[in-house]
Each structure stands twice: as structure tokens, then as C-alpha cells.
Amino acid sequence: MDKKIEELANILEDETIAIRRSLHRYAERGWLEYRTASLIARRLDNLGYQVLVGKEVMKADARMNLPPKSILDLSYKRALLQGADKYYLEKVKDGYTAVVGILKNGKGPTVGIRFDMDALGILESKNEEHIPTQLGFGSCNLGAMHACGHDGHVSIGLTVAKILMQIKESMHGTIKLIFQPAEESVRGAKSVALSGILDDIDYLYAGHIWPQNPGDDSDLYLGMDETFATTKLDVFYHGVSAHASGMPQFGKNALLSAASCILNLHAIPRNSDGCTRINVGTVQAGTSRNVVPEIAKLEIEVRGATSQLNQYMEVYARDVIQGAALMHDTYVEIKEVGKAFTIDCDQPFMNKIRQIISTYQPQIKIAKKDCGALDGSDDFSYMTSRVQSHGGQATYMQFACKVTETPHNDAYDFDESILKKAVIIFSTITYHLLKND
Numbered sequence: 001m002d003k004k005i006e007e008l009a010n011i012l013e014d015e016t017i018a019i020r021r022s023l024h025r026y027a028e029r030g031w032l033e034y035r036t037a038s039l040i041a042r043r044l045d046n047l048g049y050q051v052l053v054g055k056e057v058m059k060a061d062a063r064m065n066l067p068p069k070s071i072l073d074l075s076y077k078r079a080l081l082q083g084a085d086k087y088y089l090e091k092v093k094d095g096y097t098a099v100v101g102i103l104k105n106g107k108g109p110t111v112g113i114r115f116d117m118d119a120l121g122i123l124e125s126k127n128e129e130h131i132p133t134q135l136g137f138g139s140c141n142l143g144a145m146h147a148c149g150h151d152g153h154v155s156i157g158l159t160v161a162k163i164l165m166q167i168k169e170s171m172h173g174t175i176k177l178i179f180q181p182a183e184e185s186v187r188g189a190k191s192v193a194l195s196g197i198l199d200d201i202d203y204l205y206a207g208h209i210w211p212q213n214p215g216d217d218s219d220l221y222l223g224m225d226e227t228f229a230t231t232k233l234d235v236f237y238h239g240v241s242a243h244a245s246g247m248p249q250f251g252k253n254a255l256l257s258a259a260s261c262i263l264n265l266h267a268i269p270r271n272s273d274g275c276t277r278i279n280v281g282t283v284q285a286g287t288s289r290n291v292v293p294e295i296a297k298l299e300i301e302v303r304g305a306t307s308q309l310n311q312y313m314e315v316y317a318r319d320v321i322q323g324a325a326l327m328h329d330t331y332v333e334i335k336e337v338g339k340a341f342t343i344d345c346d347q348p349f350m351n352k353i354r355q356i357i358s359t360y361q362p363q364i365k366i367a368k369k370d371c372g373a374l375d376g377s378d379d380f381s382y383m384t385s386r387v388q389s390h391g392g393q394a395t396y397m398q399f400a401c402k403v404t405e406t407p408h409n410d411a412y413d414f415d416e417s418i419l420k421k422a423v424i425i426f427s428t429i430t431y432h433l434l435k436n437d
Contacts, residue, residue, distance in 0.1 A: 001170055012423070022137070024139065028118065030187055036154065037092045038092055045088075059192075111204075113157065118182050130411050157426075187337065187379070209414050222397055232338030239331075240294060258285055276305070279300070280298055306342055310341075344388070357429070400418075
């Protein structure tokens with residue numbers, strides 16, 4: 001059966017790449033993955049999976065930082081024009097874009113695989129050396145780009161779905177293929193985790209396409225190291241506008257509060273217990289050069305190598321934010337718009353995966369060191385903790401390959417040969433967890 005999995009992955013490689021390029025062409029940001037989600041649901045339906053979407057697999061009030069209704073509606077209309085499946089489009093509208101495909105095949109364990117599917121808010125490079133531009137599949141949706149490999153993750157997931165359906169008679173148990181929205185800025189997994197769809201899962205895993213380490217040709221890293229816990233905050237300073245020359249004393253300058261906040265956030269002391277991060281990603285303020293700015297908005301994130309370190313950064317940041325308001329007599333509003341914890345991978349499960357892949361797919365090169373550094377955050381942590389809370393096991397993996405630029409860069413692209421390898425890895429793990437003895 002392992003040879004058959006490899007053969008099917010080879011046969012389906014061109015189709016997998018074509019799916020990835022279509023998704024890349026029509027990139028959709030978090031909570032707006034209407035075309036993506038509807039086509040995933042339709043393909044799973046056609047393969048014979050039980051398909052659950054939207055409110056069936058999401059807790060509505062656990063969705064974080066939804067776009068305004070006007071943006072949701074415009075994105076819905078755009079998806080319709082760009083070939084979304086009309087039946088499933090209705091089911092995922094208004095930001096209910098999670099999709100789960102379920103295959104029940106008798107008694108046995110329940111296995112879940114997570115695939116994230118949202119793009120980033122980046123204007124993609126138009127440089128002719130950029131392969132998506134060169135080959136005509138660069139994003140046509142302005143300000144949305146798959147610059148982190150999620151287009152690849154979805155195409156991997158759909159090919160895995162096809163292979164598992166073809167070999168289902170050799171397995172017993174339940175498979176849940178979970179396509180998660182809004183992973184970027186860690187907003188989407190919580191709503192899926194709290195829906196209850198994970199509560200019978202015995203084994204849960206996910207993988208991320210990631211740059212190879214210099215001098216290392218490994219295809220697969222098991223587990224994950226240095227996954228930062230993180231909190232995302234939107235900060236709004238409210239002041240009073242006034243004539244900047246004639247009566248500046250009557251104004252309350254929201255931009256001054258924001259500027260003081262930025263400088264002092266980056267002055268937060270580092271912590272000897274481990275790595276911490278802070279970033280102010282955007283600043284929006286003011287209306288005119290001769291008007292005291294009445295409002296300023298900052299988009300901020302803090303991170304820590306542990307949840308405790310992230311809390312240290314968050315508490316300190318909130319104090320700085322409030323202090324900057326007091327300095328200039330403005331009012332501040334703080335909204336938490338995303339959160340994730342560190343990912344705690346189960347070592348016995350990692351050992352099991354290493355044994356499966358090294359024994360049955362020896363052409364896949366597994367890194368000797370179990371954990372690769374993610375150097376970022378992933379709200380898959382909500383899912384892992386949910387599964388582990390009832391005795392299940394969970395882990396995260398890296399699919400390492402050559403990339404043109406670092407993730408979240410406008411010229412990012414990855415070596416598409418990793419898609420077939422990831423398909424083989426996921427399909428083989430699932431088969432051996434559920435195979436008929």
C-alpha cells in the first residue's frame with residue numbers, strides 16, 4: 001500500500017500543482033476565503049466525503065477580528081465572479097469559511113489533519129523573475145497574496161483526500177480533513193476548536209511548508225521548536241481636533257500618544273527567561289497637516305517563547321499603551337484581535353511518525369533533530385490543546401524546501417516538488433494509523 005500511495009502521489013502531482021496555482025491566482029485573506037472554501041467543499045463532496053461547513057464546524061462568537069460587513073459582502077461578490085461554487089458559497093458567506101471533510105470507515109481511531117488556507121495582505125511582486133508572475137499565476141486580487149505557502153497546504157490536503165478515498169478499504173476508523181480559515185494573525189482556529197468537531201480525535205497533525213536550513217537537505221522536521229505564543233492588539237487613541245496654528249492648546253493629539261507608545265513599546269526590556277518579540281506593524285493617524293490629529297490607530301503584536309513570556313510582554317505593552325494616553329490626555333481603546341499559545345507536540349506521536357516514514361517511505365529525508373524552529377506563531381495551538389485535553393495526541397511538522405524569499409515577502413515562492421512529498425507523508429501516516437491488521 002505504501003508503494004501505491006507513492007504511485008498515486010506521482011500520478012496526481014500535476015493536478016496538485018495546478019490546484020496550488022489556481023489558489024495562488026485567486027488569493028483570499030482571512031475570513032474572506034469564499035472561493036477557496038466553496039471549491040474545497042465541492043471537491044470533497046464529489047470525492048464522497050461528508051462535508052461540514054461554516055456554522056456546522058465553527059463557534060460564531062469565537063471568530064476574532066472579522067472584517068467589516070461591507071468587505072465581507074464585496075469579497076462574496078468577487079468570489080462569485082471568480083468561479084466559486086454557488087451552493088457552498090451560500091453556506092460559507094459572512095465569514096464562516098471553515099470546511100471539514102469526514103470519511104467514516106468502521107470502528108477505529110479518529111485521525112484529523114489541519115490545512116490552513118488564507119492569504120496575507122501583501123501586494124505581490126510583479127518582477128518577471130518571480131515565478132508566479134512569469135508563469136501567469138500571480139495574484140489577481142489586489143492586496144492579497146499567498147506569501148506563506150497556504151495555497152500549497154490546501155492543494156496538499158485535497159490530493160491527500162483523493163488518495164485516502166481510493167485506499168479506504170484498507171483502513172478502519174474516521175478521517176477528518178480540517179480546512180481552517182484566518183490562520184494569519186492567529187484568528188481562526190479558536191472558532192473551530194470550540195465547535196466540538198475535534199472532540200473525538202485521537203491523532204491530530206498539521207504541516208507547514210518552510211525554508212530549508214542552510215546546509216540541510218531534510219524534507220521533514222517532526223514536532224516544532226520555538227513556536228511563539230502571541231497576542232495581537234489593535235490600539236485606538238481618541239483625542240480632540242483643533243487648528244494646529246490658531247488654537248493648538250484646545251487639541252488633544254492622538255498621534256503624539258501613538259508616537260510615544262511606539263517608542264516605548266520597543267523599549268520594553270528583554271526577558272532572561274527566553275525570547276520575546278514586539279512589533280508595531282501599522283500606524284494610521286490624522287486628517288491634514290494643519291489639524292491636531294483626533295484619532296490614531298496602531299496594529300501591534302507581542303510574542304514570547306512561552307505563554308508566560310508572552311504574558312509578560314502583553315502586560316508590559318498594555319501599561320505602555322495606557323501610559324501614552326495619560327501623557328497627552330487622550331482616551332485609548334485596546335482590542336484583542338488574535339491570540340495563540342505555544343504548540344506542545346506529543347513526543348510519542350512524533351516517534352511514531354518517524355518510525356512510519358523512515359520504514360515505509362525511506363526516500364523522504366527526515367531531519368535527525370526532532371524539532372525545527374518555526375520562529376513564529378500558529379493558532380493550531382488551540383486545536384492541539386483541545387485534542388490533548390481529552391487524551392488525544394497532536395503534533396506539528398515542517399515540510400522543508402527551497403524558497404525564493406522568506407515567508408511574508410512579496411517575492412516569496414517555494415519549490416513545488418515539496419507538494420508531492422507532503423502528500424506522501426500525510427497519506428502514509430494516516431494509512432498506518434488506521435490500517436487493517
